[in-house]
Amino acid sequence: MEDIEICQCNSIMKSEIVKAIKEKGLKTVEEVQEATDAGTVCGSCIPDIEDILKEINE
Numbered sequence: 788m789e790d791i792e793i794c795q796c797n798s799i800m801k802s803e804i805v806k807a808i809k810e811k812g813l814k815t816v817e818e819v820q821e822a823t824d825a826g827t828v829c830g831s832c833i834p835d836i837e838d839i840l841k842e843i844n845e
């Protein structure tokens with residue numbers, strides 16, 4: 788899987804978000820925000836976080 792920076796504000800890579808979702812069983816954007824800090828500044832990466840959650844949890 789290609790690793791890309793999802794959250795530019797906090798420099799969070801896709802791999803970090805995927806890892807947190809898998810290890811902690813995260814289901815919502817709020818949980819990803821708490822676990823990784825992604826999506827907590829401008830919010831523009833939230834749709835991408837939602838896509839990753841769907842990709843992992845479906």
Ligand code: FES
Nearest residue numbers: 794795796828829
């Ligand atoms: S890009 Fe993620 S909060 Fe701004």
